[in-house]
Amino acid sequence: MRIIRKKLKVFLFLVAILASTAGYAQLKTVTGKITDASSGESLPGATIAVMGTTLGTITNLDGEFSLDIPTDAKTLQFAFVGMKSKEVEIGSQTTFNITLEEDLIGLDEVVVIGYGSVKKSDATGAVIAISSDDFNKGAITSAQDLLVGKGAGVVITSAGGAPGSGSTIRIRGGSSLNASNDPLIIIDGIPIDNNDVSGSSNFLSFVNPNDIESFNILKDASATAIYGSRASNGVIIINTKKGKAGSPMKINFDMNTSVATAIEFIDVYSGDELRKIALDNKDLYGADSYNMLWGENTNWQEEIFQTAISQDNNLSVAGSYKALPYRVSIGYTDQAGIMKNTDMQRLTGSLSLNPTLLDGDLKVNLNAKGMITDNNFGDTGALGSAITMDPTKPIYDDSQTGSAGYFQWNNYGANLGTPNPVEQLMDADNKSKVKRIVGNIQLNYRIPFLPELRANLNMATDFSSGEGHNNRPVTSPSNLTAPYWGRLSNYSSENKNDLFDFYFNYVKDLEQINSVIDATAGYSWQHFQREGDSWTRGYTDEDHPYQETKSSYITENYLVSFFGRLNYTLADKYLFTATVRQDGSSRFAGDNQWGLFPSAAFAWKIKEESFLKDVDAVSSLKLRLGWGVTGQQDIGNDYPAQATYISSSEGSYYPIGGQYIPTLRPSAYDPNIKWEETTTENIGIDFGFFNERVSGSFDVYKRVTDDLLNTVTVPTGSNFSNTLLTNVGSLENKGAEFSLNLIPISKKDMSLEIGLNLTYNENKITKLLLNDDPDYIGILYGSAFTGTNQVTRVGYPAYSFFLNQQVYDNNGNPIEGLYTDISGDGGVVAGDNSDKYIYHNPVADVLIGLSARFNYKNFDVSASTRTSIGNYVYNQVAAGTSYDQMYQIGYWKNFPQYLSDTQFVKRQFTSDYFVSNASFFKLDNFSIGYTYADIKGKMIPRLSFTVQNVLTITNYEGIDPEVQGGMDNNFYPRPRTFMVGIGFTY
């Protein structure tokens, strides 16, 4: 495919030549006035532009304008915010008195779909368009966070509050267990590989949120199936801002400063309280134990957190140079974490050029984005250490040797106990640098001899590299650096992805049969290559040199696809869509290499029927029916169907023939592995009333995944591991979504918009094994240290909690170690899987997003909230607490005060006591802004103040009820952030 890169250069050259062919001509003056069609009031600040040039002006306070235009100019465009723009042939006319009509909100909005776009009113699938007006406000560094709570059926959960950290996106629940559940993300026509380079914490970080114009979220299979094998979890199409033809240069500069703090700490025992516990429990801990406590009252959590001040600056220049619309932007973010020694600096740049050439026959769209990020990850393990570190000890202890002045337990204590959290955090040198450049060129060419036919070519390349290190000094406790003393650890990785898309689009208006045909057919080729290496070395002994462990990998996969779509519109009332995609994936072998993914949809614009046409209250009404099949091939292994042998790294050699040699292990493989297939059915209604002042949609859907890939325990002796990823199961998601947009106030000076969305999803596993064993316990999750506490079992939602049922005394306190003997077998009940039961699951039943935006003159206020109902969380921080763990052979540990509630002497990891309903209401952000709109001046400053993570209402006892995956184990806490922003538009 090197040939593609060469071609890219040729095309760029062509574009450059063609762009320079615009000429100059003689001028004439046109004048006029622009007014509001309904009120008759004049419209100051409306724009007038000569189509195909950079010429233009705006109206004065009285709505009047005057403009010199070339005598050969053909068309003038008149536009005003909130009005439908108008294009007028110039001819010999010199006076233009124009009335503009109010835009029916949203109806003419264009939604981007796979390989094309449609008017929202003509969309047949379940599609959400979210534009920059609706984005969340505040110090947002990751693109996903703009969308949190904004779309029905779209659930975004951030991994935590670490600087630059990413979020997971789930659209209509997960359709897989072992394969990826991430949606396919397409940015400016480039499908992005979700597999990120090492050292990066967010695969979307190369997109500056300020550059994003809109998100289009395709939810049902009739919309997504044209992306075939990568569309099972929905598709998010992101378009960035572009320059507009004919518009003058506009400069935008934003400076944001934010201050973030931790909202709360986990209540742990103070030094005094721990001393009291030691005195009260001498029987348990032994006589010497109390003497091992010192006299301090160190609040370790306070010592590792800080108030973090961050900066975010963005500059963009957009406009049209002659016939060349352009936009250039640069952004710099310096974000500090609320944990000390964690921060991120990011520089992003983007360039887009989108000229229209050859009398409008050739549309060119050139995009380039670049990013350099420096991450400092610190050591988030210090969070847990700060909870369990003995509070009677000081941070520093000069009397110790070999600990760099810090207090540390002797070798043994830090190994099995708690390292000093301050040392753990501050002495970590854990940094990475990530670079990425993504570029593409899209050509859309109208075939001269067949004007209904357009050819589209899209070539893209995406290169990213990450490198970093995670070092510790020799003075760190050895459990942080094992098996070495001190540690030097380097890693680097590189991803290279190339894309080549080509398709034809044919649109024909068949007036004689009152129909429109819109057909698309094309081909797509993508190549993904990932490689990387890492090494770790450290001192093993003063007399011995460094020892080193190394590893490296390189892997690739290809996707080759053919696709087609036919839209047929009859009488502008009945819309039919059919798509088909034939996908080939290099991950599979033989007959399984190719998969066929069809879809069909029908939409009925009921509003256009005669019985509704004249009902003014109803401004739009449409019924949608859709069906489609999508696939999943992102299964985490590029060669799962091939018999391969993998070599061992140094340290895992064995002597054969007197020499230590690497060993070669046959890898487990399934020669018949294939795609997962998800079939989606969707019924939806889009409605609008009162001139779209009330609008929304309602969808119900069912998604069934078959040939579900599951890592199952294979019969011993049948394969080269105890487990194998193979197509054995099925699962289904059923749900309903409702969204409503209200515009109670829409005046020139004042407006109020309210958006509400409601998501209900039910996940159920329907099959998990090759043989349907009704006694199959399911896939168990847990660790050797905590036992099993989650299960994926037939008939239940994935990742349900799987625990012993706690027995309580008369006062409602849990009785330690006493659980219901569910199996009735007697014997040990605690931890015995046959005595456990399924007790709720981490996913919310219902999610409600509610947001509002209010404008009054120059003020604007916006807020967004989320409500989550029925999400359960296992509080692992509480579950790890017990009195017997507090003191062991000379070292003490601290615990959260949950222990005072349970009074457990031994840890009870399998008690359902630790699972609680973590339903919550969150006011995610609140923003207030003032725009100094002096239209006479050139500079338009804007001031804003935003608070993020304002308020959380919940009964959950832990720090934050929003826990990705439902296991609360001390993740980096989400801060509360106050941001002041100042912006200038020139």
Add this chain to the structure above:
Amino acid sequence: MYKNKILIAIFLSALMIASCVKDLDVKPMDPDVILAGNLGDDPVYMQQVLGKIYASFIIEGQGANGGADISASDGAFFTTMRALWNLQELTTDEAICAWGDVGIADLNTQTWSPSNPFLTALYQRLGLSITYANDFIRLTKDDPSMVQYNAEARFLRALAYTWFIDLFANPPFTTEEDGVGNFYPEQIQRADLFNYIESELKSIEGLLGEPKFSYPQADRAAAQMLLARLYLNAEVYTGIPQWENCKTYTDLVINSGNYSLASNYRQNFSADNGAAQNPEMIFAWEQDGVNTQGYVGTTFIIESSSDATYIRAEDYHGLTSNTNWNGNRATREFMNLLVDTLSTYGGAPIPADDVEFSQSKDSRVYLKMKKSIDIPSASASGDYGVGVYKFTANNADGSQAANYNPAFASTDFPVFRLADAYLMRAEALFNMGDANGAVADINTIRERAFGNTDGNITSAELTSQFILDERGREFYYEAQRRTDLVRFGQFTDGNHKWQWKGGTYDGSQTSSHLNIFPIPGDEVSANQNILQNSGY
């Protein structure tokens, strides 16, 4: 002009489609990944595949390249030798572990269930070693240059099946005739498996290398020792004792002249315990601080038996990194057996300052009293009980190991050493009615232990119990105890009790079905052909 150029470019692009479809047939790019079809490209590849079968018993996997061999919650924790050690020792009087990890307490107190992670991992890993061996045997069976390697793979398969027959009785049975994929192996019955192992070992005996041809690869003596061990336990496995056969094969090893007892008992458990320095070692699992490392095997035994207060790994074993896991120690009952406290201290309390039992004349005593000899609860800290430091990462003379690593021992894990041949033969002779012959073999072992004849016994003193006890004294912490106790009927019975057997302070009788471990629950659900062992 431009229009035509663009049109040409577009159609040229369209023509590329055909060539790109071929891209779907990919080959791994990673030089560490070798396709099955390319194993013939370099002769070292087959050595490396053979090396994997050996390594699968002792280290967790491919290291940074490919991770552990099985998916389990912790790779090192659930490596074959470590899981085997736990099943063979924690269930007996020789060891009790203080850790709170799921499944440990169940082994300490003989209350395990089919979901116990250690028995699950051991079952799966033994099966995996067999599957690796089957693959290698299949690849090499028609290659005349691979006869000896092929026989080694068959030995390793027979060894894995021997642990299967001992621990689980009726495992799934596969050979090189079975392929790889998604199928349900048949279960084999214990007696049938006995016959299979016996015939395999007999047929490879002549194909294996000469003794010590390339330590630590399996040679003819290793196969003879495995046959002897199989015959030693024949009555347990088949109901029919085969003492004569046991004697035949131990004779072959002892009389071959290839091995002799190390003058220093500790040599067998030191970093220089390999065959090059140690005349006693017949077959062992390699451990090396640089090349064959992991928190497994002897590193695990040493560190889990060390603690910060009483037996510091820094002081006792020269290990300084990630040390003193403070888990395993022995019970008072085992101390009494090894130290022979009654004769050593004459019924008086052991002096508080003699924590290392220095008055004992038996040089095999590597025990140390901790906070107290008694262990106050089944999950009490490792500071209670009788510490064991028999295995060490130092050389036998106390010097530092050749490939020293502060975290990993270089001490090989002994599977067969000559002392075992003597004691197996002694037991066979005793059961064949030749008490004098038996006493001669036992005294050979005891003379090495005592450094003189002070510890020798007479045939009048020889009892069945003495043989069991002598095996305990000689082989403690070598993962043999459970097998021995089962063979002598003392694993679950009410006569031989030790602290926390059955979950009680002084120990109590347990059910005899525990003499065999259950088939893991995971296996019973995964393979419809596998029936659970009775009693579970």
